[in-house]
Amino acid sequence: MNLVQLNPPSPDPKTAPPFPAAAKIDLRDTQLRRNIARATDTIQRKRAALVEEKKDWQALRDAGAAIRREALRNLDGYLLQFEDRFQAAGGTVHWAANAAEANRVALDILREHDAREVIKIKSMTTAEIGMNEYLAQHNVTAHETDLAELILQLGGDQPSHIVVPALHKNRQQVREIFARSMGLPGLSDDPEALTAAARQYLREKFLRVKTAICGANFLIAETGGVTIVESEGNGRMCLTLPETLIAIVGIEKVIPRFADLEVLLQTLPRSATGERMNPYNSIWSGVIPGDGPKNMHVVLLDNGRTRVLRDGIGRQTLQCIRCGACQNACPVYRQTGGHAYGSVYAGPIGAILTPQLEDMRHAQSLPYASSLCGACYEVCPVKINIPEVLVHLRARVVDRGRRKLASLFDQERAGMMMMAAIFASSRRYEAAQRLARTAQRTVRHGDAWYHWLPGMAGRWTETRDLAPLPQETFREWWQQRRRS
Amino acid sequence: MVAATEAIVNGPGMSSRERVLERIAKANSKAAGVPESIPRGYDCGSTQSTDETVALFERRLQDYDARVFRIRSNEIAARAAEILQSGHRQRIVVPDGLPTAWRPAGLAWIPDDELSIDVLNAVDGVMTGATLGVAVSGSIVLQHGPAEGRRVLTLLPDYHLCVIQAAQVVETLPEAFARLDSARPVTFFSGPSATADIEMTRIKGVHGPRFLDVLLVED
Ligand code: SF4
Numbered sequence A: 001m002n003l004v005q006l007n008p009p010s011p012d013p014k015t016a017p018p019f020p021a022a023a024k025i026d027l028r029d030t031q032l033r034r035n036i037a038r039a040t041d042t043i044q045r046k047r048a049a050l051v052e053e054k055k056d057w058q059a060l061r062d063a064g065a066a067i068r069r070e071a072l073r074n075l076d077g078y079l080l081q082f083e084d085r086f087q088a089a090g091g092t093v094h095w096a097a098n099a100a101e102a103n104r105v106a107l108d109i110l111r112e113h114d115a116r117e118v119i120k121i122k123s124m125t126t127a128e129i130g131m132n133e134y135l136a137q138h139n140v141t142a143h144e145t146d147l148a149e150l151i152l153q154l155g156g157d158q159p160s161h162i163v164v165p166a167l168h169k170n171r172q173q174v175r176e177i178f179a180r181s182m183g184l185p186g187l188s189d190d191p192e193a194l195t196a197a198a199r200q201y202l203r204e205k206f207l208r209v210k211t212a213i214c215g216a217n218f219l220i221a222e223t224g225g226v227t228i229v230e231s232e233g234n235g236r237m238c239l240t241l242p243e244t245l246i247a248i249v250g251i252e253k254v255i256p257r258f259a260d261l262e263v264l265l266q267t268l269p270r271s272a273t274g275e276r277m278n279p280y281n282s283i284w285s286g287v288i289p290g291d292g293p294k295n296m297h298v299v300l301l302d303n304g305r306t307r308v309l310r311d312g313i314g315r316q317t318l319q320c321i322r323c324g325a326c327q328n329a330c331p332v333y334r335q336t337g338g339h340a341y342g343s344v345y346a347g348p349i350g351a352i353l354t355p356q357l358e359d360m361r362h363a364q365s366l367p368y369a370s371s372l373c374g375a376c377y378e379v380c381p382v383k384i385n386i387p388e389v390l391v392h393l394r395a396r397v398v399d400r401g402r403r404k405l406a407s408l409f410d411q412e413r414a415g416m417m418m419m420a421a422i423f424a425s426s427r428r429y430e431a432a433q434r435l436a437r438t439a440q441r442t443v444r445h446g447d448a449w450y451h452w453l454p455g456m457a458g459r460w461t462e463t464r465d466l467a468p469l470p471q472e473t474f475r476e477w478w479q480q481r482r483r484s
Numbered sequence B: 001m002v003a004a005t006e007a008i009v010n011g012p013g014m015s016s017r018e019r020v021l022e023r024i025a026k027a028n029s030k031a032a033g034v035p036e037s038i039p040r041g042y043d044c045g046s047t048q049s050t051d052e053t054v055a056l057f058e059r060r061l062q063d064y065d066a067r068v069f070r071i072r073s074n075e076i077a078a079r080a081a082e083i084l085q086s087g088h089r090q091r092i093v094v095p096d097g098l099p100t101a102w103r104p105a106g107l108a109w110i111p112d113d114e115l116s117i118d119v120l121n122a123v124d125g126v127m128t129g130a131t132l133g134v135a136v137s138g139s140i141v142l143q144h145g146p147a148e149g150r151r152v153l154t155l156l157p158d159y160h161l162c163v164i165q166a167a168q169v170v171e172t173l174p175e176a177f178a179r180l181d182s183a184r185p186v187t188f189f190s191g192p193s194a195t196a197d198i199e200m201t202r203i204k205g206v207h208g209p210r211f212l213d214v215l216l217v218e219d
Helices: A019-027 A030-053 A057-073 A075-088 A099-112 A124-128 A131-137 A147-155 A171-181 A191-208 A234-240 A258-272 A305-310 A314-319 A325-329 A331-336 A347-357 A375-379 A386-425 A429-446 A474-483 B002-013 B016-027 B050-063 B073-086 B117-122 B173-179
Strands: A092-096 A117-120 A141-144 A211-214 A218-220 A225-230 A244-250 A280-284 A295-301 B067-071 B091-094 B108-111 B125-128 B132-134 B139-142 B159-165 B186-189 B211-217
Touching: A019 A331, A030 A258, A030 A325, A030 A331, A057 A075, A057 A258, A057 A314, A075 A092, A075 A218, A075 A295, A075 B016, A092 A099, A092 B016, A099 A131, A099 A244, A099 A295, A117 A191, A117 A234, A124 A131, A124 A244, A131 A141, A141 A147, A147 A171, A147 A191, A171 A191, A191 A234, A191 B117, A211 A234, A218 A258, A225 A234, A225 A258, A234 A280, A258 A280, A258 B173, A305 A314, A305 A347, A305 B016, A314 A347, A314 A386, A325 A331, A325 A347, A325 A375, A331 A347, A347 A375, A347 A386, A375 A386, B050 B067, B050 B211, B067 B073, B073 B125, B073 B159, B073 B211, B132 B173
Parallel strands: A092 A295, A117 A141, A117 A211, A211 A244, A244 A295, B067 B211, B091 B108, B091 B125, B125 B159, B159 B211
Antiparallel strands: A218 A225, A225 A280, A280 B186, B132 B139, B139 B186
């Protein structure tokens, strides 16, 4: 059996087509849409039931938001504290200003240990920096060990969701990929059999490969701890079996205290997979004598995050704990799937994170990839006001355009500012939305504000399912539906 | 300090560490300050009796398809023998500090004497103690002390027999965090490893142990 690792390139916001163009193509794929609907419906149903039973849910959201906000407010102090504690426990901390540097640091460590192969835990951050392709260029083979990531890697595909990245694939498609790349022509398409095949395929790699790369869900300043939340146990394999472990972690992932996890480990699993707790959590610092890797590195990655931090409204984006709930709840994402966003971060979180990481130079159509219905804000476990950030970023996009095209966008900008104000001050979100619709009418009367983008004119509204600011928001529609 | 100042003056000569820290300081120049206090209005204590908490813990574990045996402390070895023998599990790894009184005679105990991963991969199971149980989520928490062993012991074998005292079971996660030692490694497991990556169909036992039996000791 000759296994070809395809290592598909990570989606790159710098070269991706604008959202409406990409979405239009994906909207034609009915299989894709069925798969996405099925997956997001399932998670949403489970999440809703668990949130319902949690009487202190809103208090947990408030606490989670405050924890994340505080971490960002004194970020430098917390990172230094983390570094100090983690190194005292025998680990090594590196700092990377951008993607290229993080990749180089990782490669240097791998070379030091003569590593030609690495096993990897699913990490959106390494996808963001295109690490697998970089390693491949330098003759290091990266084996993804998360089942979904394995499906994508062997199938030459890209993630479309931050929690269940292969949700757009159904069992027949997975069967084909595994049968071909694992040399198992007789494989059935039963998920149990497919999972067993992956277990077999990966076990050999876990036992053999001596170097691993992971991300982290949280870094703990107080204890120098690294936290990894997972379901399959592939994470624990990668954290305990290899001799060398490298974690690539965005600087925003730090939290102040160990006990802060008592909040986030209640909200994250319920939001992400609709479970009271995901099967495995690992928390540790540095090198544990006689247990697990002897060389433990954390690479703290900026790659545009400090730029996001600078923006008074945009900075709340960095509170994100990557639960994916906003994706599942988003009526736009649910129609288009993740690929149309042209970034590893899809859905509402992608729509606000990607353009900011790109300094508004790329992915400018993403802030428009939303009906501003507010479903994302409602489910966000750390209360990121995504609609507020979207409106703010639209204004920034228009601003950039204005510098180039004089005053063409005055009117649009005024509309944006007005909507931003509504979102920021409103206590009742429904009221804000109704107002926003009115605002939109006013602005549209002059010049359709969402039509100015290159490649966007007309095409957006051609796509029947996706109208900006629908007369009835998703939430109103949902409530109607529940009542009837 | 002098070096850091020089680096700032020298700009391009700065290390990435200095550069990133400087960018953060700049970005936060308006925001940073006294730490924001965290509103902790969520449930921090238990609302149930000890019996109810233990019963909930048992139910949650059973939801995960784990088997739970409620026993008394003088029954540990006998029940362990029964369970292991009926499951035809012979070669059982134990961490060094697992009380000898818990190990029934007549089984091929394999003490963890820096066993290689190939050995661990081939045994029939592992028997350990635990640090805590969390009832609401049916989680068992290990801090990898002498009776729990290094992390890989409870990962590679396909079967785990876990002994936990009823007094170690708390109702909520905040109660668990109040008891945990933040200086030691922590592993939570809540049911067997699982995936829902293929069509959201929950499949258990991807990589970690597929079978879990719990001896819940009630005195
Ligand atoms: S923005 Fe909120 S809901 Fe969306 S992934 Fe991040 S934490 Fe989850």
